[in-house]
Amino acid sequence: MKKFWILFITSRYIFKGRGNSPVLSVLGIAFGVFALIVIISVMNGFQLGFIESILEVSSYHLRLESFSQEKTEELQNYMLSIPGVRAAVPFKEFQAIARGRRTGQHAQHAVLVRGLNEDTLDNDSIMKSKLGFESGSFNISESGSILLGALLASRLGVGLFDNVTLYSITGLLSAEEDEGGIETFVVRGTFTTGYHEYDNSWAFININCVSLLEDDSELVLGVKIENRFQDKSILEQARRNMPAGEDVKLSSWRDYNRPFFGALRTEKLFMFILVGLIFIVVGLNIFQAQRRAVLQRREEIGLLRAIGGTQMSTRLIFVLDGAITGLSGSCLGLGLGLAVASNIQSFFTAIENIVNWVINLINIAANFLQLGFVGQFSIFSPSVFYIKEIPSRILPFEVMVIFLFGFLSALSAAWFASRKISKIQPAEVLRYE
Numbered sequence: 085m086k087k088f089w090i091l092f093i094t095s096r097y098i099f100k101g102r103g104n105s106p107v108l109s110v111l112g113i114a115f116g117v118f119a120l121i122v123i124i125s126v127m128n129g130f131q132l133g134f135i136e137s138i139l140e141v142s143s144y145h146l147r148l149e150s151f152s153q154e155k156t157e158e159l160q161n162y163m164l165s166i167p168g169v170r171a172a173v174p175f176k177e178f179q180a181i182a183r184g185r186r187t188g189q190h191a192q193h194a195v196l197v198r199g200l201n202e203d204t205l206d207n208d209s210i211m212k213s214k215l216g217f218e219s220g221s222f223n224i225s226e227s228g229s230i231l232l233g234a235l236l237a238s239r240l241g242v243g244l245f246d247n248v249t250l251y252s253i254t255g256l257l258s259a260e261e262d263e264g265g266i267e268t269f270v271v272r273g274t275f276t277t278g279y280h281e282y283d284n285s286w287a288f289i290n291i292n293c294v295s296l297l298e299d300d301s302e303l304v305l306g307v308k309i310e311n312r313f314q315d316k317s318i319l320e321q322a323r324r325n326m327p328a329g330e331d332v333k334l335s336s337w338r339d340y341n342r343p344f345f346g347a348l349r350t351e352k353l354f355m356f357i358l359v360g361l362i363f364i365v366v367g368l369n370i371f372q373a374q375r376r377a378v379l380q381r382r383e384e385i386g387l388l389r390a391i392g393g394t395q396m397s398t399r400l401i402f403v404l405d406g407a408i409t410g411l412s413g414s415c416l417g418l419g420l421g422l423a424v425a426s427n428i429q430s431f432f433t434a435i436e437n438i439v440n441w442v443i444n445l446i447n448i449a450a451n452f453l454q455l456g457f458v459g460q461f462s463i464f465s466p467s468v469f470y471i472k473e474i475p476s477r478i479l480p481f482e483v484m485v486i487f488l489f490g491f492l493s494a495l496s497a498a499w500f501a502s503r504k505i506s507k508i509q510p511a512e513v514l515r516y517e
Contacts, residue, residue, distance in 0.1 A: 106405075109370050109494065110413040116491040117417025118424070123359055124352070124482055125425035129475025131348050137279040138344070139337055140214045144173070144306030145315055146322075147340070150333040153303055158327055163307050166321050168192040170310040171208040175200050176291055178298040178352035181251040182232075184240025193239050197250065199291035199301070200224065208308060219244045220273025224290045230269035233283035237274045246271050250287075252297040265297035312337060360489060366494040370409060374402055374501030399502045406498020407491075414490035422483070 139145055151159060156174050165174040176199040183192045202225040205212040215222065218234045230248055232240070240249055252265035269289065276283050281440040294301050309318055322334055338345075423433045 091309075106409055109119060109373065109409045110126050110416065112366035113363070113413025113415035113490045113494060114420070116359075116366060117414050117486055118421040120356070120359045120364065120486045120489075121418070121421030121478075121483060122428070123355065124486070126474060126477045126479050127352055127355060127426060127478055128477035128482075129428075131352065132477050133475050135345065135348070136422060136511060137277050137282065138341060139312060140210050140308070140332075141277050141279070141282060143337055143341055145309045145312050145337050146307035146319065148305040148307065148322075148332050149302060149303070149335070150331065151303070152419055154304065156303065159305055159332070160329055162325075163305065163322065164392075165215070166318060167465045168310050168314055168318055169307060169311055171202050171210075173200065173208055173211075173306045174291065174303060176301040176303055178294065178301045179253040180287075180297065181252070181253060182236070182240060182287065184237075184242040185246060186241035192251075193236060193285070194253075195236060195285050195287050197248070197287045197289055197292035197294075197297070199289050199293055201380060202496040210308065214277055216276045216278075218276060219272045220271070222275075222288075223272040224288060226270075226272075227290055227293050228269050229272040229290065230294065231273045231275055231288040232271055232288045234274045235274045235280070235284040236287065237271065239284070242271055244271055244273070248287075250297060254298060254300070267293070267296050269293075284355025344421075363489050365376060365491040366413075366498040370406055370494050371497040371501045374406060374498050398467050402502040403495070403498050406494045406501075409498075410491040414487050417490060418483070418487050421486075422478065425476050425478050428474050432474055449517075455486075 146163075148159060148163070159437065160172045160174065163169050178197055180195050180197050181192050182195040182513055202223075205215070205222050212222075220231070224231060230250075232242070232248065237243065240248060247268050249266065249268045250270055254265075309315060315338065319334055319336060326332060
C-alpha cells in the first residue's frame with residue numbers, strides 16, 4: 085500500500101495532466117507497431133515463398149555430387165536412413181535452347197532442362213505440392229515427354245501434346261557437328277511454381293533422355309530434410325558414415341544459395357530499420373513531453389520529496405507514465421497488425437475498392453465534363469507483378485521483437501527524461517513558496 089500513491093499520481097498525470105500528448109504518443113507507437121508488423125509479414129510472405137520454391141523445386145537442402153551412377157541407389161538409401169531426411173532425388177540438368185511453334189524473334193528461348201525419375205513426386209510430397217499444373221500432369225514416363233513452365237510454353241507458343249525441339253548448348257558451341265544434341269519432345273504438361281524464373285525457363289524430362297542431348301551431364305542426388313536449419317548436423321552425420329569407397333562431395337543450401345539469401349536478409353534488415361525509425365520519432369516526442377512535464381511540475385515534485393517521497397519513487401511516476409503509454413500503444417498496434425496481416429488479401433481488396441469507388445466518381449464527373457477517363461486502380465496488378473494473391477507470413481519471434489521495440493522506445497524515453505528529477509532540490513523549490 086505504501087507504493088499505491090505512485091500509481092494514483094501517475095494516473096492523474098496521464099488522464100488530466102498533459103492534454104492530448106499521451107493520446108498522440110499512444111497513436112504514434114500503435115501506428116509504428118501496426119505498420120512494421122504488416123510490412124514485415126508481407127515481406128516474409130514474399131521472401132519465404134521464394135525461398136521455399138527454390139529449395140523445394142530447384143536446389144534442394146543438400147546435394148551429393150561426384151559419385152558413380154552405379155552407387156546412386158546405395159547412396160539414396162543411405163541418406164534416407166539418416167533421421168530428419170525426408171526425400172532423396174537423383175537428377176541431371178543442362179542448358180538448352182527450346183524451339184516451339186512460333187517464328188521470328190521469339191521463336192526460341194533459353195531453358196534449363198532437368199532430368200528426373202518418373203516417380204520423383206511420389207518420393208517428394210513437398211515438391212508435388214509446389215508444382216501446380218495448368219494442363220496435363222507430371223508424366224515423363226515415356227522417353228519423348230517434356231514438362232514446361234507455363235510462361236515458357238506461352239513464349240514458345242505450344243500447348244499440351246505439341247512438339248518442342250531442344251538444342252543442347254554444349255553441342256551448339258562444340259566445334260564438332262556430331263556432338264550437337266537435337267531432340268524433339270512432346271509436351272505432356274505445363275506447370276507453375278509461383279516463382280517467375282522457373283515458370284519462364286524450366287523444363288523437366290525423363291532422366292534417361294538426358295544422355296541424348298548431353299553426355300557429360302553430372303548426376304546429382306538432391307536431399308530434402310525436415311528442418312532446413314539442421315543441414316549442418318545432417319551433413320556431419322552423412323560424412324561420418326559415408327559408404328566406403330565413395331569420395332562424395334556434399335554441400336548445403338547455405339553454400340550454393342548464399343548470395344541470393346544474403347540479399348534477401350539484407351533487404352529485410354534495411355526495411356526493418358527504415359520502418360523502425362517511427363519508434364525513434366515517437367520516442368523523441370515522449371522524451372520532450374516528459375521533460376516538459378518535469379519542468380512544469382517542479383513545485384509538485386519538490387513537495388512530494390519534502391513529504392517523504394524518495395528520488396527513485398518520484399522518478400518512477402514519470403517512468404510509469406511512459407511505460408503505460410508504450411504498453412497501450414504497443415498492444416493497440418499489435419492487435420491491429422495481427423488482424424490485418426492475417427487477412428492481408430481482404431485488407432488490400434478493401435483499399436482497392438475504396439480507391440476505385442473514388443475513381444468511378446471522378447469518371448462520372450469526367451464524362452459529364454467530356455474529359456478523359458481514369459483507369460481502375462490495383463495495388464499489385466497481375467499484369468505488372470507475377471502474383472495471384474498477396475502472401476503474408478506472421479513469425480511470432482519477429483512480432484514479439486516489434487512489440488518490445490514499441491514498448492521499450494517509450495519506456496527508455498521516459499527514463500532518460502526523468503533524470504532531471506535528480507537535480508531538483510526540495511529546499512530550493514519550496515524556499516519562496
